[in-house]
Amino acid sequence: MKSGSFSENLKKQLDSVKDIEGFPRAEVDDILYLSEPPSYTACPNPFIKDFIKKYGNPYDSINDTYKRDPFIKDIREGKHHPIYLAHTYHTKVPHQAVQKFIEYYTNPGDIIFDGFCGTGMVGIAATLSNREAIISEISPFATFIANNFLNSLYPEEFMKIFEEILCDVREECDWMYKTNHTNKAINTRTKKYANYIKAFEKIGKINYIVWNDVYECPYCYNEICFGETPNERKPGEKYDQFNCPYCDSIVNERKAKKVMFQKYDDILNDSIDVVKDKPILISYSVGKSNFWKKPDEFDFHLIEKTEGINIPYWIPNKRMPKGRSTTQALKSHNITYVHQYFTKRNLYVICKFLDLCKKRNFKIWFLISSLLQKASKLMALNKDYIGRVTKGTLYVSSTRQEINIFYFLNKNIASFKQSLEILKHSKKFIISTQSATDLSNIPSNSIDYIFTDPPFGGNIMYSELNFIWEAFLRVFTNNEHEAIENKVQGKSLQDYTKLMERCFVEMFRILKPNRWITIEFHNSKASVWNSIQTAIKNAGFVISLVSVLDKKVGSFKQITTANSVKNDLIINAFKPKNETPSQILKSADLSLDIQFLREQLKSLPIQPMVSRTDKMLFSKMLAHYIENGFEITSNSTGFYKILNENFVELDGYWFIREQIQIYKKLKAEIRDN
Numbered sequence: 161m162k163s164g165s166f167s168e169n170l171k172k173q174l175d176s177v178k179d180i181e182g183f184p185r186a187e188v189d190d191i192l193y194l195s196e197p198p199s200y201t202a203c204p205n206p207f208i209k210d211f212i213k214k215y216g217n218p219y220d221s222i223n224d225t226y227k228r229d230p231f232i233k234d235i236r237e238g239k240h241h242p243i244y245l246a247h248t249y250h251t252k253v254p255h256q257a258v259q260k261f262i263e264y265y266t267n268p269g270d271i272i273f274d275g276f277c278g279t280g281m282v283g284i285a286a287t288l289s290n291r292e293a294i295i296s297e298i299s300p301f302a303t304f305i306a307n308n309f310l311n312s313l314y315p316e317e318f319m320k321i322f323e324e325i326l327c328d329v330r331e332e333c334d335w336m337y338k339t340n341h342t343n344k345a346i347n348t349r350t351k352k353y354a355n356y357i358k359a360f361e362k363i364g365k366i367n368y369i370v371w372n373d374v375y376e377c378p379y380c381y382n383e384i385c386f387g388e389t390p391n392e393r394k395p396g397e398k399y400d401q402f403n404c405p406y407c408d409s410i411v412n413e414r415k416a417k418k419v420m421f422q423k424y425d426d427i428l429n430d431s432i433d434v435v436k437d438k439p440i441l442i443s444y445s446v447g448k449s450n451f452w453k454k455p456d457e458f459d460f461h462l463i464e465k466t467e468g469i470n471i472p473y474w475i476p477n478k479r480m481p482k483g484r485s486t487t488q489a490l491k492s493h494n495i496t497y498v499h500q501y502f503t504k505r506n507l508y509v510i511c512k513f514l515d516l517c518k519k520r521n522f523k524i525w526f527l528i529s530s531l532l533q534k535a536s537k538l539m540a541l542n543k544d545y546i547g548r549v550t551k552g553t554l555y556v557s558s559t560r561q562e563i564n565i566f567y568f569l570n571k572n573i574a575s576f577k578q579s580l581e582i583l584k585h586s587k588k589f590i591i592s593t594q595s596a597t598d599l600s601n602i603p604s605n606s607i608d609y610i611f612t613d614p615p616f617g618g619n620i621m622y623s624e625l626n627f628i629w630e631a632f633l634r635v636f637t638n639n640e641h642e643a644i645e646n647k648v649q650g651k652s653l654q655d656y657t658k659l660m661e662r663c664f665v666e667m668f669r670i671l672k673p674n675r676w677i678t679i680e681f682h683n684s685k686a687s688v689w690n691s692i693q694t695a696i697k698n699a700g701f702v703i704s705l706v707s708v709l710d711k712k713v714g715s716f717k718q719i720t721t722a723n724s725v726k727n728d729l730i731i732n733a734f735k736p737k738n739e740t741p742s743q744i745l746k747s748a749d750l751s752l753d754i755q756f757l758r759e760q761l762k763s764l765p766i767q768p769m770v771s772r773t774d775k776m777l778f779s780k781m782l783a784h785y786i787e788n789g790f791e792i793t794s795n796s797t798g799f800y801k802i803l804n805e806n807f808v809e810l811d812g813y814w815f816i817r818e819q820i821q822i823y824k825k826l827k828a829e830i831r832d833n
């Protein structure tokens with residue numbers, strides 16, 4: 161436990177918050193270790209009332225003059241900001257988009273709340289706009305990240321401690337990422353063999369190693385590992401079927417069995433069945449040049465050595481929870497424990513970092529944890545030779561990239577430094593770890609504005625995905641009230657709706673009357689949209705305007721490629737001064753969909769533009785229905801059917817039939833000029 165009177169005080173006050181829903185699953189000492197009271201607690205925060213007393217303006221129903229119309233703008237915000245890039249999360253709102261809403265709906269000094277704060281982007285937006293932030297969330301990992309964004313060390317101090325830790329880890333572990341430079345390697349830039357090797361260039365630094373799973377041919381029973389044979393395909397290249405290199409039979413890739421073998425797991429002290437895999441390619445650098453080579457005797461020997469190594473540091477020996485996402489790696493690779501998501505080499509380096517962060521300054525773990533996913537077996541290698549983690553899943557590919565953690569830390573450091581630099585101003589905020597179904601530690605009518613980005617039905621299983629990260633923190637999400645659809649947790653769409661409704665009821669209670677809530681949601685199923693509308697309305701909010709957030713990445717290619725548009729909907733609702741009865745959804749039918757699309761396309765200029773893309777049209781239609789209290793009947797698949805049957809598509813943009821000739825003429829004119 162950290163020293164200081166607030167830590168002592170938190171310990172004393174734990175009893176007063178232990179029954180608040182979402183109190184994490186952990187030992188008390190681990191919760192206290194993670195917390196930095198009063199501004200951050202890895203459990204429901206008992207200091208929020210004091211924060212509001214100090215910084216808030218009490219609601220005065222008689223003299224209150226606040227008045228705002230809804231914020232009428234579709235927002236476009238890129239994801240290239242260093243703060244967005246510094247630490248990954250399954251879904252994130254760009255903080256610059258949130259700032260626009262905060263600055264419109266509130267005044268400096270007002271209190272902003274987000275009950276599903278994830279990595280704290282709303283807190284960042286509020287404090288950058290000179291407002292006070294109260295943010296909470298059910299996942300201790302997410303609040304840990306939020307706290308580290310909002311309450312980090314000064315960049316110089318952070319980098320100094322980080323460099324010292326890095327130096328020590330390197331000293332112990334650098335040998336694990338060494339390889340022989342050979343004239344059989346290919347220079348990745350020139351695509352030529354590295355023919356002349358100077359004496360001092362004999363050793364290269366591994367950037368990453370490509371691993372492939374080994375399959376068994378169902379006809380000749382030989383073991384097949386792509387990348388081993390001379391006629392190999394590119395790593396990451398997938399075919400439905402392939403020819404066995406031994407018997408030439410056609411094998412269906414999906415049906416081919418992976419080769420399993422028994423291996424002693426010294427962390428579990430037990431033998432387990434694992435999928436056989438082999439290193440097939442090494443990317444390494446010598447000086448400033450990068451090379452590819454096939455692994456040789458030296459590399460195989462090194463892998464054997466690192467796989468057999470005993471890790472002398474604390475290791476998270478935790479079984480993954482049963483769930484929808486955790487089943488993926490269980491089925492494909494028999495992965496049941498957290499440590500099995502890592503190669504022994506990377507696990508060693510991570511545990512060494514953890515050990516030193518705990519000894520020197522745990523704030524540095526913020527940076528290391530940003531790399532945990534990439535350093536794990538979740539890092540797939542695609543055929544473009546770029547490694548990627550499939551967002552929102554625990555998918556372990558059959559072709560993986562084992563990264564050199566030092567090399568990737570080096571790549572991450574620039575955006576990290578920049579984000580720390582931007583966030584070094586003084587801030588007024590408080591963070592709590594709890595479920596939004598129970599905000600009993602926040603007084604009624606105390607919040608000036610809410611911006612929130614809730615979970616969307618069964619899209620992402622946050623507590624399962626966060627489990628790996630949380631295992632290193634030793635504090636876990638209490639998923640009893642996690643607002644998701646999840647069969648394993650026994651939560652249907654109805655249960656999700658009820659949980660969301662309870663969250664909105666609490667947010668309604670804490671918001672001052674006549675004030676606004678902005679709710680961001682990702683596009684998906686019609687049924688989920690309807691349940692969200694019902695939940696918002698049943699809580700008492702009045703939906704006033706729905707707009708579109710276009711989370712563009714913003715490169716030229718993306719601006720000119722119709723399919724790259726990705727939208728979220730932004731629901732603007734308010735808490736009426738006098739409660740109004742909840743409204744019942746009106747039903748919309750097919751003819752209304754067609755009529756809406758026709759009107760929409762008719763009103764747009766006849767030229768290539770984002771508003772004519774299918775994704776934007778779908779978002780606009782949903783927005784129109786929610787705003788007008790209609791039940792949504794068509795899912796995105798039904799919507800595409802309507803588009804295809806009634807309208808015309810050219811170059812990824814949609815038109816009514818009468819517009820198509822004008823568009824073609826315009827294109828011809830542009831070409832001729």
Ligand SMILES: C[S@@+](CC[C@H](N)C(=O)[O-])C[C@H]1O[C@@H](n2cnc3c(N)ncnc32)[C@H](O)[C@@H]1O
Pocket residue numbers: 182249251252253275276277278279280281282296297298299302594595596597613614615616622623641642643644663
């Ligand atoms: C869409 S994410 C928010 C991401 C966030 N806007 C950001 O920028 O990082 C939704 C979050 O809701 C959290 N959550 C799920 N159920 C919850 C509940 N009952 N109470 C509070 N948070 C919950 C999830 O853990 C997840 O982090």
